[in-house]
Amino acid sequence: MHPAKKRVSRKAITAWLFLAPSLLVLGGFTLYPMIQAAYLSLTDYNLIRAAKWVGLDNYAELFGDDAFWNAFGNTVLYAAVVTPATIVLALALALFLDRQFVGRAFVRTAIFLPFIVSLGIIAIAWAFLLDPNIGLVSYWLSQIGIVAEQGVLSDPRWAMPAVMFVGVWKNVGFYMVIYLAGLQSIPEELREAARLDGANAWQRFRNVTLPLLSNQTMLVSVMALIASLQAFDQIYVMTHGGPFFRTETLVMLIYREGFQELRFGYGAAISWVLLLFVLILSITQYGFFQRRQVKY
Numbered sequence: 001m002h003p004a005k006k007r008v009s010r011k012a013i014t015a016w017l018f019l020a021p022s023l024l025v026l027g028g029f030t031l032y033p034m035i036q037a038a039y040l041s042l043t044d045y046n047l048i049r050a051a052k053w054v055g056l057d058n059y060a061e062l063f064g065d066d067a068f069w070n071a072f073g074n075t076v077l078y079a080a081v082v083t084p085a086t087i088v089l090a091l092a093l094a095l096f097l098d099r100q101f102v103g104r105a106f107v108r109t110a111i112f113l114p115f116i117v118s119l120g121i122i123a124i125a126w127a128f129l130l131d132p133n134i135g136l137v138s139y140w141l142s143q144i145g146i147v148a149e150q151g152v153l154s155d156p157r158w159a160m161p162a163v164m165f166v167g168v169w170k171n172v173g174f175y176m177v178i179y180l181a182g183l184q185s186i187p188e189e190l191r192e193a194a195r196l197d198g199a200n201a202w203q204r205f206r207n208v209t210l211p212l213l214s215n216q217t218m219l220v221s222v223m224a225l226i227a228s229l230q231a232f233d234q235i236y237v238m239t240h241g242g243p244f245f246r247t248e249t250l251v252m253l254i255y256r257e258g259f260q261e262l263r264f265g266y267g268a269a270i271s272w273v274l275l276l277f278v279l280i281l282s283i284t285q286y287g288f289f290q291r292r293q294v295k296y
Contacts, residue, residue: 047262070245132154167228194207222285250270
């Protein structure tokens with residue numbers, strides 16, 4: 001073998017050896033469960049008897065199931081509100097905290113702190129705060145007359161907005177840090193040149209800062225959307241999908257069908273529909289931002 005090709009071959013073997021542990025974990029804990037779920041989605045399986053092949057019957061039942069369409073609508077509503085709200089708020093906080101002022105480090109830490117706390121603990125804490133009998137937030141809201149006597153989380157009108165608020169509050173600090181890193185990577189000369197050309201603050205943000213943050217916006221958008229479409233633990237702890245299934249998302253429906261009703265085939269079919277839905281939206285987002293990517 002030619003010496004140059006031999007060196008390349010050794011480098012390739014070394015690279016594959018370093019990648020092997022990660023590939024094994026990815027294959028064992030991600031790829032194999034996906035393939036297994038795809039097979040289960042074509043069967044009727046309940047842990048007690050052997051899986052019975054039913055073809056596409058689970059998918060046919062799924063599209064005529066009111067519970068599925070209710071959960072699908074709740075998931076889309078949750079993602080359509082939480083994702084843009086999180087992005088806009090994270091960008092606004094990053095712009096504010098990119099300035100110099102006394103106490104900036106404390107404010108940054110306070111906003112980021114909820115992200116590193118367990119989601120279950122946060123959900124329990126907010127459930128107490130919104131409790132109609134002992135909740136401080138419920139008391140404040142009742143004073144301005146926007147909360148029913150049964151409390152926010154038991155009111156069909158306010159349960160979804162409440163879990164949306166907590167979802168935004170929990171994750172906005174993480175996305176703010178990504179935007180802060182992007183802002184600090186923008187050369188100050190570009191903003192200064194725009195200032196010398198007479199651009200005001202809004203024009204500098206609209207024509208300089210925002211386009212140069214396109215990479216961060218794409219990353220934040222994709223991550224926030226996927227997280228919103230997979231919302232489960234926070235909503236499960238706060239409302240269990242109620243009241244009257246008003247906050248039941250697709251992941252909660254998968255859990256209910258699979259682990260409570262023991263309909264693993266039907267739950268796997270919903271999982272694959274959700275996976276394809278997330279994949280289509282992510283590819284669409286990637287294509288949208290790729291065309292608007294700015295390099296400097």
